[in-house]
Amino acid sequence: MEEPIQDLAPRISDCLKVIYDMQERGQKVSTSAVSERLGVSDATVTMLFKDFAAAGWVEHAPYRGVRLTPLGERKAMEVIRHHRLLELYLARELGYSWDKVHDEADKLEHVISEEFEDKLDALLGYPTADPHGDPIPSKDGVIPLRTGIPLPQLSQGQKALILRVSDQDPEKLRYLGQLSLYPETHVEVIEQAPFGGPLRIRVGEKPRQIEHMLGVELAEHIIVTPIEAGEMANK
Amino acid sequence: MEEPIQDLAPRISDCLKVIYDMQERGQKVSTSAVSERLGVSDATVTMLFKDFAAAGWVEHAPYRGVRLTPLGERKAMEVIRHHRLLELYLARELGYSWDKVHDEADKLEHVISEEFEDKLDALLGYPTADPHGDPIPSKDGVIPLRTGIPLPQLSQGQKALILRVSDQDPEKLRYLGQLSLYPETHVEVIEQAPFGGPLRIRVGEKPRQIEHMLGVELAEHIIVTPIEAGEMANK
DNA sequence: TATCCTATTTTTAGCAAGCTAAAACTTTTG
């Protein structure tokens, strides 16, 4: 229960990660949803839920899913810190494209030592976000909060900065990369077709801007923060 | 049988590595010797030997051990390449001391992808030796040969260059590191006590040389190549 | 030279972890 996170079986830390991820998105954490994401049977997840409840990581209401306790959240933070540090490392130091970092980090995170993590952290300059803009928790489990809104909620004509692109599907990431929709990029909604229709957006800063069409499906995963006109002038 | 080396179970590649290592040292590869190094029971190793024989990696004469086939040697090269590239990487890029690289590499080598390996290789400039001076096989399994002799066989007064320090014991490595006995270091035997007595050695180059006493036990693992007086003059 | 003894190796039987298919059971929905 108080064992270091490295010693958790891979399935256990993977499951913790999925629970946290779903909960962060405000979704209900059900047996079937988790089993699908982990690629195992429902029966397996039921057992994991029971084990987690016994360890005090979740509250488990049988037949209606699971919710992380504060302890469980702390454990999840450790797993996620490992994962995101590795993602950033793979992208920045080894030149991985952002659609490939997730899978490789998934394998590495189960074997690296505390010392390895510390050295990565230092090498990367104690970073606070991974290549998708997802925040990297600090060593003591504090997650740097940067709130934003999904791109489709941006009012027309409002300029904004991309904070996160929180999708894991390599295909989609590759596509978004082609449109230069990375974190820290400037973006503006030119118009949005009604009833959840596609968006017309302008990407990039003044000299080199490009327009694209983008489905809401994808746009929902792009989290942005509006920027004042004043801030633009500085550039 | 023709599956990529990454997909081998950890135990299998570990075993392959141990077999290669013992054979390279000219030792007989027996069930009990391998089981001891892997930390498993004899029964387990017997089964591994049978599996390896079935895969065509070794010739297994029951009750009298195992010997790698050419195919088995190729497989072993792949495993060892992974391991040594990682060792060098950990030491050079992450600042690990040479006594810690082995254990961390042992864990990492089972999960890294072919792409990861390629990126490491490039990042390191296609190296040919790890931090202990052990040769790194090329991608097609060719091992760069650099022959040398154990330090105790060096004639007195003969100057030499350290090629390899082939020991895995962290304690010993740490100690040898304190004496600056790393690969590429200059060393000279001042005198050797008879009947396998300790050596008196001079370490380093002209301006900054230090003398040490060293037991034969340890010295046996230091592989050196004599240098001509002429070569010295260049420096 | 034949046989015994001992150290080593292999075989056997069985354990534990981690998983699944299918049956049994809830909850939700029409």
Add this chain to the structure above:
DNA sequence: CAAAAGTTTTAGCTTGCTAAAAATAGGATA
């Protein structure tokens, strides 16, 4: 309130391992 959808339980599989029993090699002994 019945059927559908989702969850848990049950029974049993596979993998990888081990302890103990059986088998063997190879030198010691007579």
